[in-house]
Amino acid sequence: MILELGVNSVCIDRRYSFDWLFDIMAESGIKNLQLASFFEMYFLEDEWFHSFAEKPKQRNIRIKSLFTSFRELNGYMTGDNSLERVARLNYLRLLHTAD
DSSP states (O other): OOOOOEEEGGGGTTTSOHHHHHHHHHHHTOOEEEEEOOGGGGTSOHHHHHHHHHHHHHTTOEEEEEEOOGGGGHHHHSOOHHHHHHHHHHHHHHHHHHO
16 A cells, blocks of 8 residues: 655645745655635636646646635535525635636
């Protein structure tokens, strides 16, 4: 069995940069990233994601999955149709960006 180590990017939210994280990962030989969602992600143009995806590739790092934080789950847990609709739109955006 081969186990591969990966990290979740939630640790850098508002504190560090993705470049910093990718450099640390590359220096440590960590090849897998779970990209954590952040507020702006839902509104960024597709081109931002295409450009962003090149940064880990340049360091031989692969974005293996996308993690949604608890903040985005709120709309599904309230029973409020308006909040649920927005949560659904946000999840659909995340699915779109993962393609």
